[in-house]
Amino acid sequence: MAIEGRLGLVGGGNMGAALLGGLLAKAVIEPGRVVVVEKDAAKAAALGERFGVETRAELAAMGRVNVAILAIKPADVAACAKALGPLVGEGGLVISLAAGVSSQTVAAELPPNLAVVRAMPNTPALIGRGATAICPGRGADAAAMQTAATIFEAAGRVVVVAERQMEAVTGLSGSGPGYVYLIIEALADAGVRLGLDRPTALSLAAATVGGSAEMVMRSGQHPAALKDQVTSPGGTTMAGLAVLERAGLRGLLMDAVAAAAARGAELAGK
Numbered sequence: 001m002a003i004e005g006r007l008g009l010v011g012g013g014n015m016g017a018a019l020l021g022g023l024l025a026k027a028v029i030e031p032g033r034v035v036v037v038e039k040d041a042a043k044a045a046a047l048g049e050r051f052g053v054e055t056r057a058e059l060a061a062m063g064r065v066n067v068a069i070l071a072i073k074p075a076d077v078a079a080c081a082k083a084l085g086p087l088v089g090e091g092g093l094v095i096s097l098a099a100g101v102s103s104q105t106v107a108a109e110l111p112p113n114l115a116v117v118r119a120m121p122n123t124p125a126l127i128g129r130g131a132t133a134i135c136p137g138r139g140a141d142a143a144a145m146q147t148a149a150t151i152f153e154a155a156g157r158v159v160v161v162a163e164r165q166m167e168a169v170t171g172l173s174g175s176g177p178g179y180v181y182l183i184i185e186a187l188a189d190a191g192v193r194l195g196l197d198r199p200t201a202l203s204l205a206a207a208t209v210g211g212s213a214e215m216v217m218r219s220g221q222h223p224a225a226l227k228d229q230v231t232s233p234g235g236t237t238m239a240g241l242a243v244l245e246r247a248g249l250r251g252l253l254m255d256a257v258a259a260a261a262a263r264g265a266e267l268a269g270k
């Protein structure tokens, strides 16, 4: 399915650019129908050059769009939505990616004829391997949800959740790439510590994380069953796992996801 009309992306930072890259790579919309509003001139120029999209420094210069995506800081979303309202065509759709900002907060600033969807993507969207949760806000009927799903499916997996689950999603998959990159870096460091050269260690670490994730998704097996297949009795893997269990890796990850989810809820309170 393709996106109808003109798409406005407000904020061409890390997440906005990643989403744009995924969208254009899957050709759900041509670059000529995309306008990026990015106030940082250097970033705007780089995006225009890289993706062949129109760029504007200010929202007022965006022109009319049918779908708008807000990829700016949570604290700026309400004011931006207010200014955006008159620029989105009748029956249009506004999608907010901002962590912690409820769809009601966005809808309250927009005319009633516009539908609102809240989304939480992640940065692997750039290579079409993102994970996004979307939830319907005010006026988001099946067609609006389908449009949102089409946009984020171009950037990877999409799940539909209830809005009350969005903070959990933010803590898990929205912030999750950050945890995984830290783990990859740490595994690579560990290899270097034992004498591997840096490029070899990093390549092995990243391929191990990527391959293991792919196994979970493709095999349909529980991660515990896959883990059992790596652990020869009395062998090396169990020696390593015992260290991780003693250090409380599971509890640490649970606390990290909960802290990020709580931070999303805090942002909502601002």
Ligand SMILES: NC(=O)C1=CN([C@@H]2O[C@H](COP(=O)(O)OP(=O)(O)OC[C@H]3O[C@@H](n4cnc5c(N)ncnc54)[C@H](O)[C@@H]3O)[C@@H](O)[C@H]2O)C=CC1
Pocket (backbone or CB within 6 Å): 010, 011, 012, 013, 014, 015, 016, 037, 038, 039, 040, 043, 057, 058, 059, 070, 071, 072, 073, 074, 076, 080, 097, 098, 099, 120, 121, 122, 123, 174, 175
């Ligand atoms: N980075 C991530 O992994 C994810 C971020 N998000 C959400 O996406 C939003 C953006 O986050 P990032 O991309 O990380 O931030 P960022 O700081 O990299 O990007 C924000 C961009 O918006 C621009 N900007 C700010 N106000 C503007 C305005 N009024 N008009 C035009 N451009 C404006 C800034 O110059 C900047 O380039 C946040 O609300 C965040 O919660 C959601 C999921 C994942």
Ligand SMILES: O=C(O)[C@@H]1CCC=N1
Pocket (backbone or CB within 6 Å): 099, 170, 174, 175
């Ligand atoms: O760190 C953040 O606030 C954003 C939202 C989810 C991922 N990055």
